[in-house]
Amino acid sequence: MTRRVSPSSLTVLIAGGVFFFLPLAATLEFSLRAEHGHNFAAYGDLFSDPQFWSTLKLSLRLAGETAIAVLALLVPTAYWVHLRAPKLRPLVTFLCVLPFVVPPIVLVVGLLSVFRNVSWFLSTPQFLVPAYVILALPYVWFALDAGLRAIDVRTLAEAAESLGAGPFRTLFQVILPGLRSAILAAGLLTVAIVLGEFTMASLSLFNTFPVYVSYVGQTKATGASALTIVSIGLLWAAMLALTFASRGPRRKGAA
Amino acid sequence: MTRRVSPSSLTVLIAGGVFFFLPLAATLEFSLRAEHGHNFAAYGDLFSDPQFWSTLKLSLRLAGETAIAVLALLVPTAYWVHLRAPKLRPLVTFLCVLPFVVPPIVLVVGLLSVFRNVSWFLSTPQFLVPAYVILALPYVWFALDAGLRAIDVRTLAEAAESLGAGPFRTLFQVILPGLRSAILAAGLLTVAIVLGEFTMASLSLFNTFPVYVSYVGQTKATGASALTIVSIGLLWAAMLALTFASRGPRRKGAA
Amino acid sequence: MADIQLTSVTRTYGAFVALDEISLSLAAGELVSLLGPSGCGKTTALRILAGFDTPTAGTITIAGKDVTRLAPSRRGVGMVFQAYSLFPTMTAQRNVEFGLRVRGVKTPRRRKQAQELLELVGLGHAASRYPHQLSGGMQQRVALARALAIQPRVLLLDEPLSALDAKVRVQLRDEIRRLQTSLGITTLYVTHDQEEALSVSDRVAVMRDGRIEQIGPPAEIYGEPATPFVAEFIGTINRIESLIGNDGTVVAGDTTLALPAARNHTPGDRVIVLVRPETVSVGASVNGHGVRLDATVITSTFLGATTRVRLATPAGDITADIPSAGGGTPLPGATIPVGFDPASARILSLDRPTD
C-alpha cells in the first residue's frame, strides 16, 4: 500500500521551486543593483521615505478594522448556521461567495457611482471598509465553515447543554477555543487581502500601501523591486505566524 | 433529528437579500436615469461604443488563452499527484496557493521591473497570460483537487488497469469524464478572474475590459452603472451555465 | 415506582410522525434499550427525554416531576453521544470536570471527583490527555465519566458504541452494563444493534415507525417475538409460510407440519411458523422431535462454533445452526431428515394482529 515518492516526484519539486523562486531571486538581485555592483541603497531609500510608513499604517489600520468587522459579522452567523440551521448553509455559502464572482472593479465602480453625491462618506478612507468586508467574505466564510465542520458543533453544544452550560458558556468555553486557528486564519487572510487591494483604493483616490507600491513601481525601478521583496517578506512572516499560532491541540484522534 | 428552519432563519435570508440586492437595485436604478425620468440610453451608448466591444474581445481572448494554459498545466499534474504521489499533494497545494498570498500588485511590479529591458515581450498583451496563469493557479488547483478527491482516482485507475486498459484509455475514458464539471468550474473561474483583473492590465498599460470599465467609471456616471449591471449579468450567466453543465451523472451513491 | 415516565408522547415533523403516542416507564435503576432500524423514532424519544426536542403532545416525568418543557441544562440528565462529543481543547480531566465547573464546585473537590470517575472507567492514567490522543473506546469512556460526574438522575446513551471496532464494542458494552448495575442508575440506551440491546438490557423495547412493537426482557423478545417484524429484526429466524387447515392443522406447501392445532387461528388463516435455526436439528439428532421433514442439503457454511446448514424441504427452505464440534457436517446434495420441537416454534397470523 505504501507507495513511495518516485524520482519523478523530485522533478516536480524542483520544477515548482524554479517556477516560484527564480522570479523572486531575479527580483531580489535587481533590488540590490547599484551603479557599480550591489548594495542595499534601494532598501535604505525605501525605509527613509515617510510615505512608505504612512501608507503602510493606513493599510494596516484598514486591515484591522476590516478584520474586526468581518469576524464580528461572520463568527456568530457561522456558529448559528451550523448549530441551528444547517439547511441554510448552502444559501449562506452562496451569499458569501457572490462577491467573489463580482470583480472588485465592478464593485467599486458601482459603489462610487451610487455614492457619487454623498461626498462626506467618500472622503474618509473608512469608505473602503465595507467594500473590503465584502471582498473578504468568501475567504473568511470558508475558513470558519471548515473550522466548524471539523468539530461537530451540534454534538459539542448539546453535550455542554446537557452538563448544565448556558449558550454563552458553551460559545466561549467550548466552541471558540476549538476555532482559534480558523479565526486566526480568517483574520490573516483578511489582512492579506486588504494589504494587497489596489483597484478600489486607487479608484477612490486613497493613498494606501498598494497604491504607494504602484507609484514606486512606476517611478523607481530598483525601489520597486526592493518593495516587492519587503512585501513578500511581510506576508510570509504573517503566514509563518499563522502556522505556529494554529499549532494548538488538534482534533479527531483514532476512531 | 430533523430540526426545521426557524423563523429567525428567515431574518438571515432577508438580511442577506437586502445586503446584496439593495446596492444592485440602486445601481440598476441609477443606470436607467435620464435627464427626465428613466430610459435605456446609457445601455444604448455602451453597446454602440466600439471600445466596449474591442476591450471585451481582448479580455475574452486573454481569458481563453489563460484557461487553456492553466488547465494544460494542472490537469495532468493533479492526476499524476493523486495517482502516484499523494504525499506530494500538500506541497503542490502550497505551491499553487503561494500566488494567492502574493498580491497581484506585488506580482506585476516585480514582473515589470524584472522584464523592464525586454520590451518586445512587454509590448504584447500576451505578456499578461503567464501572470494570469499564476493568479488562477490556486482556484484551478482547488477545483481539480476537489474533483479528483471525489472519485477515488487510484482505485478507478487500478480497476481500469486490471481490466486491461492502458494509461491513455484510463485517463480519457475513465478519469476525465468524471472530472467534467471540475474542469468546467476551473475554466469558468479562470475566465472570471481574467475578466475582473484590473491591477496588472492597467499597470502594464493594456486596454482590457476592466480597464475600460474603470475609464467609463471615471467619466460617465450612468454609463458606469450600466456597465456594472452588464458585467454582473455576464458573470451570473456564466455561473448559471456552469451549474447546468455540471448536472452530469454524479458520484457516491448509498454505501 | 416509575422513575421515568413517558406518557402518550407524540412528535410530528410536518406530515411525518416520528413518535406515535409512545408510553414507556423505567423503574429506578433499570436499563431499558430502545432498539430499531434507523428512522424508527428511537433517537427522537431519547432526544425528547434529554430536552433537545419537544414533544408535539404528551408528558415526560423524571422522578415524579413533569419536565416536558424544561431546558436540557436543567434536567440533570447525563448523556453519552455517538462519538466526537468530547470538548477537543480540554484534557480528559477537564472534560469530566466541566459539569462540576458549571455547578460551581470548588477546584480541589472537582479535581478529586473527576479523578475518581476516570479511575472508575479505567482511565486514571490518561487524565491529562487530549481527546485526539485517545482511542475511540477511551473517548467514549471519558464521555461516560463526564456524564456521570454531574450525578444525573438518568443516564441517556445514544448509540454509544456504533463508531467503535467490533472487539472494543463488546468489551465496552459489558463494562457499561457493569458500571450501570453497580451505580444503580436508571438508564435509557438507544441502539440499532440487536445483540447489543439483548446483552446489556433489563428490558428491550423494539420500535418501528414511531411505535413500540414489543417490550420485555431480552429472553422474551428473542424467544417469544410478538410480531413477524420483531422476530426478523432480532437474530436469524426461519419463516415458514403456512395455512391453517380445516382440522386446525398447519399446512406448509404440500406438507402438514406436526404442530398442535392452533387455538387462536381459524381454518383458512394465513400464518407464518417461526423457528430459530439453533432449535432445528438435522440427521440422527432429529429423532424425538415433533416436526420432522425430509430435506436436501443446499449449502453448509462453517461459522466457527456453529455450522449453518441450508436445506430444501417440502415446506420451503429451512436454515439450521448445528454445533460444529459434533462432527459429520452434512454435505451439499445429501438427503437428510430435519426437525424441530413444536414448543420452540411460534405461529403468528399474517392476516390480523396476533395474541
Add this chain to the structure above:
Amino acid sequence: MADIQLTSVTRTYGAFVALDEISLSLAAGELVSLLGPSGCGKTTALRILAGFDTPTAGTITIAGKDVTRLAPSRRGVGMVFQAYSLFPTMTAQRNVEFGLRVRGVKTPRRRKQAQELLELVGLGHAASRYPHQLSGGMQQRVALARALAIQPRVLLLDEPLSALDAKVRVQLRDEIRRLQTSLGITTLYVTHDQEEALSVSDRVAVMRDGRIEQIGPPAEIYGEPATPFVAEFIGTINRIESLIGNDGTVVAGDTTLALPAARNHTPGDRVIVLVRPETVSVGASVNGHGVRLDATVITSTFLGATTRVRLATPAGDITADIPSAGGGTPLPGATIPVGFDPASARILSLDRPTD
C-alpha cells in the same frame, strides 16, 4: 496442480518488511482467504498477485507461467475492490462491458455477455443505472460481474464486503461463494473479518507481520489453532495460563487440571490451555466432563441463541457459552461447577514454537 503459486515472495518498504518470504499455492478452482489484522501484509500479497506492486524477491506463477514482472493489464486477473471502484460516468452495463471493449469485442456480443453477467449477479434489471443510483451491495455485484467479464484465470477480492451493512454482508458473501463454486474460478479473498473468512473459504491463511501463521481448512483453523495468535484472532477463546508440573500434569493457578499428561512438554514449561467457550459446560451438564472446577458466576449475558456466562475459578476466569433455550440461566454470585472435555482443549507452549 497448483494454479497459482507464490514462491518465497518478499516485499520490503525501506526497513519495513510487508511480506516475509511468503509461499502459497492455490489449486485450480480453490478459494483461499488471507485473513489477518491490518498491516499483516494480506493486501500487499494480493496487490503483488494483481501486479500493482512488485516483490522485492520471489516469483509468482499463474497457470505455470511466470508473471512476476508482467503489467497488471496483461495478467488477466479479475479484481474486486473494497468500494467505489465502478466507473462513475458509465452505467452498470457499460462498466461490465469495459474490459470487453478494451479487448475489442464487437458491440452486439459485448452487450449480450454483459447482460448475461448482470443476470448472473441478479442485476439484469439495473443494467442502465449509474453507480450512484445503486446501493453499496449492488455496486459490489456489478464490480464482480465486471471482473468476471474478462473471463479471468484468477479472481482477486480485496475486502469486497467491508463497506457494507452487516445483513448485506452475510447475504453477498454467501452469493460470492455460490458463484465462485459454480464457475470453478481460482480465487484469493482478502479480509480482516474472521467469520467471513471461515464461511467462504476452502482454506484460510492467517497472516501476521508479513508471514503466514497457519493455513488450513476453516474447521482446522478454528478447532486446532497452531499458535496463541491464531486462537485469539479467530473467534473467542479461553486462555488458561498454566505450568507443566513434575509428573506432566497441567497446573493452573493453585489447581491441577485433569488433562492427559502432555507429551510435547517438559516439566516447568509455561503453557496456555485454550478452550472454546461453546465447549465449556456449567451446572448439571458438567457431569462426565474430564476437567471440572468449582466456579462462581460473575456475569451472565444473554446473546440470543447462546448465553455467555463469565465465571471465576481457581484456574482464573473462564467464559462459557451455553444454549439460551436450555433454561435456568446461572445468576451472578451463584456457585456452580464448570467443566470441559480434555479433547476439546488445546495446550500450546509459551516458551517455544509448538507441535
